[in-house]
Amino acid sequence: MNKVFTTTLSALALAASAGFAGATTLKLNHNNPPDHPVHISMQIMADRVAELTNDEIKIQIFPNAQLGTQRESMELVQNCALEMARSNASELEAFEESYSALNLPYIFASEEHFNNVITGDIGQDILNASVDQGFRGVAFYTEGARSFYAQKPIMSPEDLKGVKVRVQPSPSAIRMVELLGGNPTPISWGELYSALQQGVVDAAENNPTALTTARHGEVVSDFSLDEHTMIPSVVVISNCAWDAMTAEQQEAMRTAALDSMAAHREAWNAASDAAIDEAKATLNVNIHTVDKAPFAEAVLPMHEEVAAKSEHLADLIDRIKATQ
Numbered sequence: 001m002n003k004v005f006t007t008t009l010s011a012l013a014l015a016a017s018a019g020f021a022g023a024t025t026l027k028l029n030h031n032n033p034p035d036h037p038v039h040i041s042m043q044i045m046a047d048r049v050a051e052l053t054n055d056e057i058k059i060q061i062f063p064n065a066q067l068g069t070q071r072e073s074m075e076l077v078q079n080c081a082l083e084m085a086r087s088n089a090s091e092l093e094a095f096e097e098s099y100s101a102l103n104l105p106y107i108f109a110s111e112e113h114f115n116n117v118i119t120g121d122i123g124q125d126i127l128n129a130s131v132d133q134g135f136r137g138v139a140f141y142t143e144g145a146r147s148f149y150a151q152k153p154i155m156s157p158e159d160l161k162g163v164k165v166r167v168q169p170s171p172s173a174i175r176m177v178e179l180l181g182g183n184p185t186p187i188s189w190g191e192l193y194s195a196l197q198q199g200v201v202d203a204a205e206n207n208p209t210a211l212t213t214a215r216h217g218e219v220v221s222d223f224s225l226d227e228h229t230m231i232p233s234v235v236v237i238s239n240c241a242w243d244a245m246t247a248e249q250q251e252a253m254r255t256a257a258l259d260s261m262a263a264h265r266e267a268w269n270a271a272s273d274a275a276i277d278e279a280k281a282t283l284n285v286n287i288h289t290v291d292k293a294p295f296a297e298a299v300l301p302m303h304e305e306v307a308a309k310s311e312h313l314a315d316l317i318d319r320i321k322a323t324q
Contacts, residue, residue, distance in 0.1 A: 024056050024057050024058055025058045025060050026060070026083035026237070027060050027062060027082055027083050027084065028042060028046075028060065028083070028235070029065065029067035030061070030062070030063060030073075030085065031065040031070050031189055031190065032063060032064070033063055033064055034063045036213050037141075037267050037271045038086065038264070039061065039063050040267065041141055041260050041267065042061055042139075042141075042235060042260070044259070044263050045059065045235070045260035048256035049253055049256035052252035053248075053249055053252045056249060057245065057249050057253065067082060069188060070091055070189070071091065071169070073085040074091070074092070074135075074236070077135050077236055078095075078133065080134070080238045080241070083241040084238070084241065086234070087233070088143070088168075088232065088233050088234055089102040090170040090172065090173055091168055091169060092130075092234055092236075093171065094169070094170070095130060095135075096126075096129050096130035098125070098312070098313070098316060099126065100313060101306065101317050103170065103173070103229060104172065104302055104303055104306060104317070105296070105302065106292070107317070107321070109324045111142075111145075111230070113323060113324050114230045115142070118232055118261075119261065120323070122320060125316075130236070131239065134239050135237060135238050135239060136236065136237060136242060137236050137237075138235050138253055138254070139234070139235040139257035139260060140233070140234055140261060141234075142230070142232055142233075142265055142268050143230075143231065143233055143268070144208065144209075144230065144268060144272045145229065145230050146205050146227070146228060146230070146231060147224055147225050147227050148160070148165070148204070148223075148224050148228075149203065149206070149210070149216065149222060149223040149224065150163065150202055150203035151203075153222045153224050154224040154226065154288075154290070155224060155290055156295075157294055158181070160177070160180045160203075161181040161182070162183065163183065163202045164182070164183045164202045164203070165182040165183065165202070165203045165204065166186075166196070166203070167184045167185065168186065172306070174186070175305070176228065177205075179298050180298050180299065185200075187200070189214075193214060193215060193218075196220060197219045203220075204216065204220075205228070208276045209272060209275045211275055211278075211279040211283065211285055212274075213275070217285045218283060220285065221284070221286060222285065222286045223276075223279065223285050223287050223288070224290050225287065226295050227290075228299070235257070237253075303317060
């Protein structure tokens, strides 16, 4: 743990211990800009929980990783030095294995299938699974399907042979790119624009809004809609913050989260479509429709590999597939 991060941890811990007994403001850190759909949806959750609790519980949102990187903010939450954070299922699998099931490529047959999973009993079980790790999830936010983008079309796994692909620091993401023939290269989100610009990596994978809100469409020419994964954002809360709330306040948080998730689904689809239109019209990005079958076949071994890790994961994967 570096000196700057240690100092940040200590400062936030002091703030939390000094104020939480009487304060009702929960700090929520994330690495997207304020105009990102996920930030807007988290603000809807914040407004709703304040309304439902008569301002007893407020959420103060810090965009652009103001309180640390995604990984650092998760560690702060685990240590009760930060109340809330937004991460995603890809990075969270390093903290709780249940999220590995959501990260499997092509495990979701459709957007409807994905939504049924994250809003139902399976989704709630996954959100609750990390309590022993110091936190629990409160909300899933769809970020659509993730696809590859580069300075060339990625129309088949052959086009990834030897290509340096930026991935999140996630075993699932690394393994997926390996099976597709690429060279997975973990790089933080904040460094990705310059990494693409300077040729540190040749390609990346994300949803269409990465082209516009992060301006990656300025440094790549082609976005190929292979739609390999649907990895949701996840808002988490520390056990300390959760346990300090009354049962009524906890229920208000759950209600606010579900309300914001419903609003987010509609807003996300509109934002994703608009991002594709903007990327084509103003950034001159070429959008390609892709035959997904060769990609799905190449990564199918991942399903068996992840299921073999534990009976819990095997059961979770079976449950997800059975909801199609």
